[in-house]
Amino acid sequence: MNKIPSFPYATSRDLVLALxxxxxxxxxxxxxxxxxxxxxxxxxxxxxxxxxTTLLTKPIIGYAVAVMGAFAFNILFTAPRYSLHxxxxxxxxxxxxxxxxxxxxxxxxxxxxQQNSALADAQLRAQLLLSLSHDIKTxxxxxxxxxxxxxxxxxxxxxxxxxxxxxxxxxxxERLQHYIQNxxxxxxxxxxxxxxxxxxxxLVELCRxxxxxxxxxxxxxxxxxxxxxxxxxxxxxxEQALFNLFDNALRYSPAGSIVQIETLVTSSQQYLKxxxxxxxxxxxxxxxxFQPFANQSSNDTKLxxxxxxxxxxxxxxxxxxxxxEVTRSHRSTEFxxxxxxxxxx
Amino acid sequence: xxxxxxxxxxxxxxxxxxxxISMQAEGFEFYEASSAExxxxxxxxxxxxxxxxxxxxxxxxxxxxLNRIREESSVPILVLSARLAPRSPNCS
Numbered sequence: 001m002n003k004i005p006s007f008p009y010a011t012s013r014d015l016v017l018a019l020x021x022x023x024x025x026x027x028x029x030x031x032x033x034x035x036x037x038x039x040x041x042x043x044x045x046x047x048x049x050x051x052x053t054t055l056l057t058k059p060i061i062g063y064a065v066a067v068m069g070a071f072a073f074n075i076l077f078t079a080p081r082y083s084l085h086x087x088x089x090x091x092x093x094x095x096x097x098x099x100x101x102x103x104x105x106x107x108x109x110x111x112x113x114q115q116n117s118a119l120a121d122a123q124l125r126a127q128l129l130l131s132l133s134h135d136i137k138t139x140x141x142x143x144x145x146x147x148x149x150x151x152x153x154x155x156x157x158x159x160x161x162x163x164x165x166x167x168x169x170x171x172x173x174e175r176l177q178h179y180i181q182n183x184x185x186x187x188x189x190x191x192x193x194x195x196x197x198x199x200x201x202x203l204v205e206l207c208r209x210x211x212x213x214x215x216x217x218x219x220x221x222x223x224x225x226x227x228x229x230x231x232x233x234x235x236x237x238x239e240q241a242l243f244n245l246f247d248n249a250l251r252y253s254p255a256g257s258i259v260q261i262e263t264l265v266t267s268s269q270q271y272l273k274x275x276x277x278x279x280x281x282x283x284x285x286x287x288x289x290f291q292p293f294a295n296q297s298s299n300d301t302k303l304x305x306x307x308x309x310x311x312x313x314x315x316x317x318x319x320x321x322x323x324x325e326v327t328r329s330h331r332s333t334e335f336x337x338x339x340x341x342x343x344x345x
Numbered sequence: 346x347x348x349x350x351x352x353x354x355x356x357x358x359x360x361x362x363x364x365x366i367s368m369q370a371e372g373f374e375f376y377e378a379s380s381a382e383x384x385x386x387x388x389x390x391x392x393x394x395x396x397x398x399x400x401x402x403x404x405x406x407x408x409x410x411l412n413r414i415r416e417e418s419s420v421p422i423l424v425l426s427a428r429l430a431p432r433s434p435n436c437s
Contacts, residue, residue, distance in 0.1 A: 146363045
């Protein structure tokens with residue numbers, strides 16, 4: 001999770017916005033001056049400008065605008081006009097009160113914003129914990145269940161049942177390992193701790209290597225127009241991204257249905273398409289799942305955990321300068337990876 | 346004496362696997378389904394005496410199946426779920 005600094009740096013957008021807001025409020029004060037209590041009324045309008053600026057930009061800009069408002073009040077609305085001199089005691093008192101309230105308001109708004117940030121951060125952490133506890137719990141329950149069943153009943157079980165329990169425990173342990181790998185990768189990507197070291201890589205060969213890692217290899221159909229599609233990639237990382245996408249396609253499509261993997265080449269781009277049948281409901285969940293831990297709620301459907309794998313895949317693909325998009329047509333979901341700067345053998 | 350019949354509805358194949366093996370080892374007659382519709386079909390087909398139900402199913406929510414069964418039967422239903430929601434009044 002990214003830490004939100006207490007006083008983020010102001011951007012040029014913030015400065016421009018602040019100038020527009022304070023100019024608008026000064027104009028309003030000038031326009032309304034003849035209908036207002038001379039000093040206090042204009043001070044209140046300027047105070048409004050300070051608060052609005054702080055809410056829409058950054059606290060540091062709010063402080064600057066508070067000081068700017070005090071100068072504007074002095075120069076434009078107190079006697080003698082258009083000068084820094086002040087004669088009237090009530091106007092001096094109004095200016096002092098304005099400055100105190102304006103700075104206090106900025107401080108208050110800043111504290112509320114910090115509290116909101118801390119709350120959002122805490123909610124994200126809670127969501128992460130919920131995600132972790134659920135996605136680790138299911139395979140762990142399976143491993144424990146398979147092994148304790150084996151231990152308790154082994155004398156009464158057939159050889160086939162014993163093998164089923166042990167193979168189940170191994171498969172679930174591998175699933176857990178894969179999940180933890182994704183979790184580590186997601187953390188590294190989140191903190192920008194990965195520096196890519198790319199090499200020319202054959203995309204078709206990489207797809208084949210990923211496919212053979214699956215038990216249900218027969219469900220994949222690999223199509224390609226040229227034997228070799230070369231891209232620049234850090235192979236183990238891209239392999240993990242493809243594994244996550246292929247795994248997603250396999251798991252969230254009807255049993256026995258075919259997952260189509262296709263490489264396409266144009267003069268300037270290489271594409272990899274992954275297409276599988278699934279329901280509109282699954283598609284909607286997948287579409288929303290590109291943020292790590294995004295799909296957590298009170299839901300415990302089989303789609304829980306999809307977010308992490310897809311988010312990691314999306315981050316790895318993005319790190320390669322490629323794009324990933326998901327579309328839907330004819331009851332199928334299609335992922336398209338577009339590699340921009342590559343070369344073809 | 347006939348074996349008690351248990352219906353287990355869960356979409357996790359490995360969880361179904363060890364529950365089936367242990368229940369059968371204990372002498373229960375065991376039926377399993379990976380979806381709510383599949384669970385409903387088995388419930389209609391056999392005189393089930395206990396249902397173990399997961400709430401996160403691929404086709405319908407487990408609560409859908411629970412309510413549908415409750416319209417016809419008061420068979421005990423044991424809900425297995427990671428869900429953090431209040432208990433349904435139909436759970437027993």
